[in-house]
Structures are given as C-alpha cells and as structure tokens.
Amino acid sequence: MKRFSALLILCILSIKVYSQAAISDIPVSTITESVNYTSEIAIIPEPVSLTKTAGHFTLPANVVIHSPANPELKQIVSFLQERLSIPTGSFVSNVSDKSSKATVNLILNDKINAFIGKEGYTLTVTPSLITIKANKPAGLFYGVQSLIQLFPKEIESKERVKNIEWMAPCVEVTDYPRVGWRGLMFDVARHFFTKSEVKQYIDAMVRYKYNLLHLHLADDEGWRIEIKGLPKLTEVGAWRVNKVGEFGNFIPPTVEEPRTYGGFYTQEDIKEIVQYARDRFVDIMPEIDVPGHSLAAIVSYPELSCTPGAESYRVRSGERIMDWSKGAPPIALLDNTLCPANEKVYTFLDSVISQVAKLFPFEYIHLGGDEAPINYWEKNDSIRVLMKREGLKNMHQVQGYFEKRVQKIVESKGKKFMGWDEILDGDMPASVGVMSWRGIKYGIDASKNKHEVVMSPTTFAYLDYMQADQITEPRVYASLRLRKSYEFDPIPAGADPKYIKGGQANLWTEQIYNIRQAEYMTWPRGMAIAESVWSPAEKKNWTTFFSKVEQHFKRMDIAETKYAPSVYDPIFSVSRSADKQLMIELTTEVDGLDIYYSFDNSFPDRFYPKYTEKLMPPKDATMLKVITYKGKIPVGRMMNMPIDELNKRASKK
Ligand code: ACM
Numbered sequence: 001m002k003r004f005s006a007l008l009i010l011c012i013l014s015i016k017v018y019s020q021a022a023i024s025d026i027p028v029s030t031i032t033e034s035v036n037y038t039s040e041i042a043i044i045p046e047p048v049s050l051t052k053t054a055g056h057f058t059l060p061a062n063v064v065i066h067s068p069a070n071p072e073l074k075q076i077v078s079f080l081q082e083r084l085s086i087p088t089g090s091f092v093s094n095v096s097d098k099s100s101k102a103t104v105n106l107i108l109n110d111k112i113n114a115f116i117g118k119e120g121y122t123l124t125v126t127p128s129l130i131t132i133k134a135n136k137p138a139g140l141f142y143g144v145q146s147l148i149q150l151f152p153k154e155i156e157s158k159e160r161v162k163n164i165e166w167m168a169p170c171v172e173v174t175d176y177p178r179v180g181w182r183g184l185m186f187d188v189a190r191h192f193f194t195k196s197e198v199k200q201y202i203d204a205m206v207r208y209k210y211n212l213l214h215l216h217l218a219d220d221e222g223w224r225i226e227i228k229g230l231p232k233l234t235e236v237g238a239w240r241v242n243k244v245g246e247f248g249n250f251i252p253p254t255v256e257e258p259r260t261y262g263g264f265y266t267q268e269d270i271k272e273i274v275q276y277a278r279d280r281f282v283d284i285m286p287e288i289d290v291p292g293h294s295l296a297a298i299v300s301y302p303e304l305s306c307t308p309g310a311e312s313y314r315v316r317s318g319e320r321i322m323d324w325s326k327g328a329p330p331i332a333l334l335d336n337t338l339c340p341a342n343e344k345v346y347t348f349l350d351s352v353i354s355q356v357a358k359l360f361p362f363e364y365i366h367l368g369g370d371e372a373p374i375n376y377w378e379k380n381d382s383i384r385v386l387m388k389r390e391g392l393k394n395m396h397q398v399q400g401y402f403e404k405r406v407q408k409i410v411e412s413k414g415k416k417f418m419g420w421d422e423i424l425d426g427d428m429p430a431s432v433g434v435m436s437w438r439g440i441k442y443g444i445d446a447s448k449n450k451h452e453v454v455m456s457p458t459t460f461a462y463l464d465y466m467q468a469d470q471i472t473e474p475r476v477y478a479s480l481r482l483r484k485s486y487e488f489d490p491i492p493a494g495a496d497p498k499y500i501k502g503g504q505a506n507l508w509t510e511q512i513y514n515i516r517q518a519e520y521m522t523w524p525r526g527m528a529i530a531e532s533v534w535s536p537a538e539k540k541n542w543t544t545f546f547s548k549v550e551q552h553f554k555r556m557d558i559a560e561t562k563y564a565p566s567v568y569d570p571i572f573s574v575s576r577s578a579d580k581q582l583m584i585e586l587t588t589e590v591d592g593l594d595i596y597y598s599f600d601n602s603f604p605d606r607f608y609p610k611y612t613e614k615l616m617p618p619k620d621a622t623m624l625k626v627i628t629y630k631g632k633i634p635v636g637r638m639m640n641m642p643i644d645e646l647n648k649r650a651s652k653k
Contacts, residue, residue, distance in 0.1 A: 040169050042551035043149045044527050045209060045534035046544070047175035048120075055127040059084065059103070059151070059166035063092040066102035072137040073106060075279040080104065080144050087157040088166050104147075106140050107133040119211070120176025123147060125168055138281045139176075142209050146173060149207075153551070156559035179490050181454050181502025182533040183212035183285075184463075184526065186518070187509040189219035189296070190247075192238070192263040197515040199276050204519065204561050206280045208530035213277055214285045214366065214504060220295035220316040220336050221510075225286070225359075226266045227352050230301070237296035238264040241317040246475055247510040250318040259315070270359045278361075285418070286360045288352060289368030291402050292329075295321070295336040297348075304348055306339030306380045318510070322373065332373035340377070340402035341386035350409050357413035364433055367406050369419035372399055400426020407432055418454075421446070437462075437506070440492045447499035456504040460488035461529055463521050464508040468566035471641050474511050482549075482567045483589050485528035486542055505529040516562045523556060523563035524549045546590050568628050568636040570595050570611075574650040577616070582643070582650055584615040586626065593628040593635065601625070603638060617643050 041052065063084055067073045081092040093100075112135050116122065121134040121143035132143035150168035154161040184205050188198065202213060217224045223237035241253040242261035265273065277284050290297075294304070295316050302310040313334055322330035338345045356365055374395035377383045383398060392398050403419065403426045410417040411431070418433035421442035430450040436443025436457060443453040458465070458478070465480035466473040473479075490503030505526060512518050527549055531540060546567075556563050570593075573585040586595050595611035596604040599621040606629050617624060622643055628636030 041150065041171070042548035043146050043173075044545075044548050044552055045531040046539050046548075047146060047173045048536055048539070049172075049174040051172045053126070053170040053172055055170045056167045057125050057127055057130060057170060059088055059090055059168075061090055063090045063103045064100050065092065065094045065104045065106065066098070067094060067096060067106040068108055069096035070108065070137070073108075073140065076106065076137060076141050076144060079141070079280070080147075083144075083148055083155070086159065087155050087161050088164075089160045089162075090166075102129060104130045105132070106143075107131065108137070108140070109133055109135050116174065116176045119180070120174070121146075123171065123173040123175070125150065125170045127170060130168075138211070141206075141281045142175070142177075143173075145207055145209055146175065149555075153555045153558055156555045158560065177209065177534045178536060179500065179502035179533050181212055181504065182210045182530065183214050183454065183456070183502065183504030184210055184522070184529075185214035185216060185287075185456070185504060185506040185508075187216040187219070187464075187507060187512075188224050189216050189289075190221045190509040191513055192222060192224060192261075193509075193515060193518065194263065195265060195269045195273055197518075198273055200515060201518065201522075202277050202280060202282055204523070204559075205526070206282060208527055209534050210526075210530060211281055212283050212285060212362075212502075212504065214287060214506075216287045216289065216508075218288045218290075218296060219293045220321065221318070222262050222264075222315060223296040223300065224264045225270060225356070226264060227355050228267070229351060230348070232300035233297065234264040235300075237300040237315060238262045240315040243318050244513060247318040249320055252319040253314070253317045257317075261317075262315075267355070267359060274360060283362040284360055285362050285364050285366055286356050287366035287368060288349075288356065289370070290349065290406065291338040291340060291345075291368075291399065292336060292370065292372030293368060294338050295334075297338065298336065301348065304338050304342065304345050305335055306342055306382050307335035307376050310335060329371055329373050331375050335373075335376035337372050337376065338402075339380075339382065340398050340405075341380070341382035346405055346409065349406055353406075353409050353415075354413050357410075357415050364416045364418045365410050365413075366418045366435070367403070367410065369399070369403055369423040370437070371420075371422070374398075396425040397427075399423075400428070402426075403428060403432075416452075424451075433501070435504070440495075443500070444492060444495045447496040450496075450499060452501050453495070453499055454501050454504050455488075455490045455492070456506050457488075460485050460532075461503065461505040462508070463505050463525055464511065466566075467521075467525065467564045468569040469572055469639065469641075471572075471645065472569055472637055472639055473566065474517070476511055480525070481589055482525055482528055482546075483542060485525040486532065486540070486545060488529055488532040489537060490533050503529065503533040519562035520564045523561065524552065524567065525564075527552060543591070565635070565637065568593065568630075569639060570626055570628055570636065572641060572646065572649075574646050575614075575653070576650055581616050582647055584617065584624065584646060586611050586615070588628060593630055595626055595628050595636075597624060597626045599624055603627075605629075605634065606632060617646075 067077050077094045085092040118136050119138045121139040123143045124131045134140045154164050223233045226234050239259045239262040241257045243250045298305045299313050299315050321333050324330045403423050407417040421436045433452040434446040435454045439457050443455045447453045465478045466476050491497045491500045567589050570586045570588050575583045596608040598604040601623050604627050624641045626639050
C-alpha cells in the first residue's frame with residue numbers, strides 16, 4: 001500500500017445504483033428465461049448466459065466422471081473428485097472410456113467453439129447428466145467452479161455432511177471471461193504468510209475464477225524469497241520485531257528486541273506454490289519492489305544504498321520511516337531506496353531477477369517502481385555525477401534511468417517488465433506493462449501509448465482499505481465499501497481496450513496480521529472484483545449481486561473462509577442544525593435493513609427505537625449504539641459510536 005493522497009480518501013461512498021441493462025453479447029437463442037435468483041442459483045461471477053431448464057439433477061452414491069485421457073485434465077478431475085466426495089461421501093470415479101454411464105462428462109471440444117475462447121465453457125445440467133465442454137482445460141476448470149456453486153451450500157464442507165439431497169438445478173450455461181487478467185495481489189512482505197496459507201488463499205480465489213496471483217515478495221518490512229548467493233536477504237532481511245497494534249507508528253524497536261518475526265519461501269517452496277497454483281489455472285506474478293520500498297534488501301546489503309550510514313538500518317517493524325504530510329513521493333526519514341548510480345545494484349538485481357525468472361514461469365516480473373522517495377538522491381554526490389554523465393535533468397529521469405536498466409535485465413531473462421504506474425514518469429518504452437493504481441487515469445493514458453495495462457485502482461480495488469466505519473474496522477487511512485468495489489470497470493471509457501489486459505485487486509498487509517484477517521479483507525470485495533473482471537458489464541447488477549453475496553456468506557461459513565460482514569454496518573453522516581446542534585444521519589449500503597439505536601449505553605435490539613429520520617443526541621448522551629436487522633435477524637454488528645467522535649467529524653466539515 002501504501003499511501004495515496006488524501007484526495008483518494010475516497011471512500012465513504014458515492015453510491016450509484018446500477019440499472020439492469022440489456023444483455024447484448026450473448027447468443028440470442030439462449031436468452032429464453034431470465035433467471036430468478038432464489039437461493040437456488042447464485043453463481044459468482046455472473047455467467048454470460050444462464051438459462052434455468054426443467055428439473056433437477058441429484059448426485060448418485062456412485063459418481064462417474066468421464067474425461068478424455070489427457071494429462072492436463074488430471075488435476076481438474078481430482079479437484080472435482082475431492083470437492084464432490086468429501087462433503088457427500090459419494091464414491092467418485094474417473095473413466096476415460098465409455099464403459100460405465102457418466103454422471104459428469106468433461107469434454108474438450110474437437111471443433112473449437114470460437115465464441116467461448118480459451119477460458120470459456122458450456123455447462124449443461126439435465127436430470128440425468130452434467131456436461132461441461134470447453135476448448136481448453138482452463139474452461140473445464142471454470143465450468144467445474146460454476147457447477148459446484150449449483151449444489152447446496154454444504155458442498156463447501158471440509159467433512160462429510162449427512163442427510164442432504166445433493167441436488168443441482170438443471171441449467172444451460174454459456175460463459176467466458178470479460179478480460180484475461182483476473183488478479184489478486186497478496187502482500188506477503190509486510191506480514192509473512194506461510195506456504196500453506198498462500199495455498200489457502202489460492203483455494204479461495206479459484207472459486208471466483210481468478211487466474212493471477214501477484215505475490216509482493218519484498219518491501220521495507222521483509223524479503224521473502226531465497227536467492228542463492230545472497231544469503232543475507234533471508235538471514236537478515238526476512239526478520240523483524242513482532243509488534244501488534246496500529247502499524248505505522250510503532251515505537252522504534254530497541255536493539256535488544258528479538259528479530260524473530262517473519263519468514264521466507266525457499267526456492268523449493270516457491271516451486272511448490274507455483275505448481276499448486278498452476279494445477280488450479282492460476283499464474284503467479286512475482287514482485288520485487290525497487291528502487292523504493294527496499295529497506296529489507298539494504299539492511300541485508302547496505303552497499304546497495306548511496307547513503308552513508310545505511311549499515312545501521314534495520315528491517316522495518318512498523319515504526320515511522322516516511323513523512324507523508326506533503327503527499328507523494330514521501331519524504332524518507334531513512335533512505336529505503338536502491339542507489340541508481342551504483343553498479344553493484346544492477347549486479348544484485350541481475351542475480352535476483354535471473355533466479356526469479358527461472359522460478360516463475362509467468363511472462364511478467366513486477367519490479368515495483370512506486371513511491372520512491374527522492375530526498376536522499378537529491379543530496380547525493382554519486383547521483384549528481386550520474387545525472388551529469390547521462391544528461392538527466394530531474395529525479396524522475398533518475399528513476400527512469402534506473403527503471404530502463406532494470407527493464408533490460410528483465411528482458412535479458414526472456415521476461416516482460418511490469419511496474420506500478422509511477423514508472424511512466426521515466427518515459428518507458430511501450431514494451432513495459434503498467435499497473436494503474438493511482439486511479440484509472442494512468443492506465444488509460446498508458447493504454448493509449450500502447451503499454452499493456454492492468455487496472456488496479458485504489459478507487460475500487462484496494463482491499464486493505466476499511467470496509468465500513470473506522471469505529472468497527474481496523475484503522476487504515478481510507479475506506480472502500482463493497483458497493484464501490486462493485487463499480488469497478490477494468491476497461492474504463494477512454495482506454496484503448498486492446499491494451500487493457502485486465503484488472504486486479506490488491507491486498508496490502510501492513511494492518512493484516514494473520515490469514516483470517518487477510519480473508520476478512522478480501523471477501524466479499526473479492527467477489528465484486530471477480531464479477532467486474534469476468535462478467536459482461538451489462539450483466540452486472542448490484543441488487544442481484546448482493547443477493548448472491550448473501551448466499552456466498554453461508555457458503556463461506558461452511559468452507560470456514562472468513563469474510564467481512566461490514567456491508568451490513570450503517571453509514572454515519574453528520575451535520576449541524578441552524579442552531580449548531582449535531583444531526584446524525586444513518587444510511588445503509590444495502591436495501592431492506594432496519595437500524596435500531598440507543599443513546600443510553602444499553603445494547604439496542606429490534607425492540608428499541610427504529611431509525612427513521614436524522615437523530616439529534618440528547619444533551620448528556622455520550623454514546624450512540626446502533627445495530628442493523630433484516631426482519632427479525634440481527635445482521636450488522638453492534639456499533640459503539642462516541643458522540644464526541646461525531647462532534648469531531650461535524651466540526652471538520
Ligand atoms: C502502491 O499501492 N503503492 C502500489
């Protein structure tokens with residue numbers, strides 16, 4: 001994450017309601033019946049075309065999967081076998097001949113169906129047979145994901161569930177993604193997540209047809225990948241002091257405090273994770289964030305810095321190292337940048353990049369490029385010499401020089417270079433990919449300049465931002481509610497769609513201390529982004545989407561994946577009356593909720609006053625407690641809002 005100017009403290013929602021637009025790009029013959037989203041069908045992301053047909057399919061005790069004897073399908077078959085057999089207790093076998101009658105038929109099209117492309121599929125469920133057809137194995141895998149979502153929620157169980165009729169509604173589905181890059185970024189640098197936690201994260205993302213995991217492997221708080229010949233990166237750079245609380249302003253650690261918190265992936269671990277992901281049709285893009293965000297590398301090898309004294313630096317444990325008060329780029333309080341004027345830096349990066357290139361088969365390597373402070377460069381003699389020698393006029397050009405040198409290294413290893421949108425300041429060639437994070441503007445411009453672009457704007461896709469009021473959420477400097485995430489359009493007006501590879505949501509983990517919280521921050525916004533990058537724009541509909549999300553909450557409960565219920569928490573808005581009294585307005589992000597409240601410190605329930613109009617707190621009240629209900633069921637969390645806090649907010653206006 002990072003930071004972005006107060007401007008983007010966007011987020012307490014601008015609410016826009018989508019109208020149900022025409023379904024324009026599906027074969028007309030398939031639009032025979034609009035789908036009624038009862039609890040029965042709730043596929044996320046919304047398929048291109050789904051027609052409910054008569055009847056139901058019931059899973060027998062012996063399930064037979066027919067599939068061609070193609071090694072590429074082996075993983076899909078075992079995935080489906082596992083997903084069906086564990087919760088149902090059915091015996092699920094696989095045959096490649098026609099000796100026994102199929103229950104599930106996986107077919108790779110002999111004749112390519114151009115309509116569904118490389119990742120699309122058709123899924124037909126009749127009372128006696130399930131058929132998934134695709135041009136490529138990936139399509140079959142996505143068809144399997146949709147199929148699983150048709151079965152009762154208990155299909156998500158990790159253990160056998162008895163007394164369920166394993167019925168799926170009969171349907172005809174034709175489906176394919178809107179964009180080819182459907183990514184989630186997982187920052188394993190700020191907090192380390194184990195190999196099995198990364199796999200757990202992958203398991204959750206494939207349910208929603210994501211196909212790209214961007215691993216942020218190096219930052220000020222940790223270096224997370226073994227590099228042969230550079231042992232200190234993981235002996236020193238992967239460890240810091242364990243601290244909890246509000247990251248960013250921790251008391252600087254003393255030398256005595258143990259630096260035992262962290263970890264890294266060995267090269268064998270990386271191979272295992274890459275294979276695990278590949279088996280699930282997920283590519284992994286590694287990121288080594290340079291030249292800024294490089295404190296862990298500098299602490300390991302201080303000669304990579306151009307600042308004397310870097311030998312005394314330590315891996316950041318969450319203490320303040322940047323001053324953001326003047327916006328970006330930040331003023332560094334210690335120099336966390338690699339030195340663009342130092343040849344050793346390029347030798348170092350050559351070694352790192354050549355090993356990273358071998359470990360990750362994906363075409364791109366991400367080299368960061370964001371938020372590099374320039375205040376140490378400005379006063380550095382070697383940078384001055386470099387500028388003179390290369391005719392560089394300002395610090396943007398200094399960073400541009402660095403980026404171009406790194407780009408050449410990346411390309412010399414047969415890979416493509418990707419960076420955060422700041423790299424555009426350095427006048428990079430069109431062969432570099434751009435990840436647009438400071439809004440969509442940079443991505444639009446880059447696409448027009450023929451850069452391949454991935455849209456991952458803070459505005460819609462920053463999963464580290466708070467999902468509701470800071471009174472209930474772990475404190476981060478900005479908010480992004482589910483409804484706003486759902487507005488994400490990876491191909492915005494003005495962009496050249498030919499160069500937009502897709503979209504991605506980013507989970508920065510400064511404030512995320514464990515995998516449960518990583519899941520909480522990812523879901524349900526990850527569902528909103530998944531639908532934005534997979535489903536046709538015309539098929540997106542907030543009301544329908546949210547009704548599906550509620551079904552998926554129940555599925556996630558059974559899958560034991562954590563999610564945020566923040567969408568049910570009310571939104572507080574404050575104003576002052578003509579006589580300067582505090583006025584409190586409560587609204588909700590979703591329809592159909594009732595808000596109950598108290599000012600007397602007791603816990604409201606549905607027998608308390610129901611919110612109907614702006615509230616004026618009684619004179620001596622100190623606390624407003626609120627909770628939302630759906631009918632008789634409490635769905636929101638008990639929110640304790642101090643009146644002082646609301647007064648402060650009103651005074652700021
Ligand atoms: C970023 O969030 N600094 C890419």
